[in-house]
Amino acid sequence: KQEVTQIPAALSVPEGENLVLNCSFTDSAIYNLQWFRQDPGKGLTSLLLIQSSQREQTSGRLNASLDKSSGRSTLYIAASQPGDSATYLCAVRLNDMRFGAGTRLTVKP
Amino acid sequence: DADVTQTPRNRITKTGKRIMLECSQTKGHDRMYWYRQDPGLGLRLIYYSFDVKDINKGEISDGYSVSRQAQAKFSLSLESAIPNQTALYFCATSDGTGYTFGSGTRLTVV
Numbered sequence: 608k609q610e611v612t613q614i615p616a617a618l619s620v621p622e623g624e625n626l627v628l629n630c631s632f633t634d635s636a637i638y639n640l641q642w643f644r645q646d647p648g649k650g651l652t653s654l655l656l657i658q659s660s661q662r663e664q665t666s667g668r669l670n671a672s673l674d675k676s677s678g679r680s681t682l683y684i685a686a687s688q689p690g691d692s693a694t695y696l697c698a699v700r701l702n703d704m705r706f707g708a709g710t711r712l713t714v715k716p
Numbered sequence: 717d718a719d720v721t722q723t724p725r726n727r728i729t730k731t732g733k734r735i736m737l738e739c740s741q742t743k744g745h746d747r748m749y750w751y752r753q754d755p756g757l758g759l760r761l762i763y764y765s766f767d768v769k770d771i772n773k774g775e776i777s778d779g780y781s782v783s784r785q786a787q788a789k790f791s792l793s794l795e796s797a798i799p800n801q802t803a804l805y806f807c808a809t810s811d812g813t814g815y816t817f818g819s820g821t822r823l824t825v826v
Binding site: 611641643652656658698700704705 | 749751756761764804808813815817818819
């Protein structure tokens with residue numbers, strides 16, 4: 608059974624700092640990995656989708672990497688802003704999508 | 717209009733009541749999913765459907781049922797609600813690659 612773990616569970620940083628969120632998964636046989644953002648009480652917004660054949664994807668200040676063989680992905684956020692404060696979820700897909708519990712990020716002005 | 721619309725947004729119901737959560741999508745995707753989210757547990761899959769005639773149980777289907785009325789509509793029912801079904805429920809669609817989520821239904825069972 609696929610298990611997805613996100614570390615840390617919570618992170619607080621000052622504005623402007625670069626940061627890395629981690630995601631690990633137990634079964635490397637995946638089709639893709641997706642990073643989502645969730646604001647309190649709201650739905651999930653897709654940030655980046657990495658296919659199993661890809662190593663990374665970039666969108667603006669966000670960069671996600673995928674190392675399928677080691678079962679790891681990282682989400683790098685450059686020059687963090689208070690508006691980045693949210694919970695970040697990673698999910699891996701084979702037959703269905705399995706989610707980590709998320710990292711709750713707070714960026715302090 | 718949102719790509720994936722869930723109704724209601726919030727609902728409080730009593731133990732033992734039957735309740736239906738509805739989801740409709742304009743993405744034209746065949747695949748639809750229902751998840752629940754509990755604090756600290758992430759999202760867990762309840763049911764999924766790959767087309768109108770296909771219904772599959774997820775990891776936590778007990779106490780729930782679904783109906784795929786059309787390609788665009790997928791509803792989730794709680795036949796007899798219990799307090800531990802209090803959660804945030806999400807519907808999602810997929811074209812086989814990425815997922816698109818609705819805004820969620822916050823359900824409270826008292």
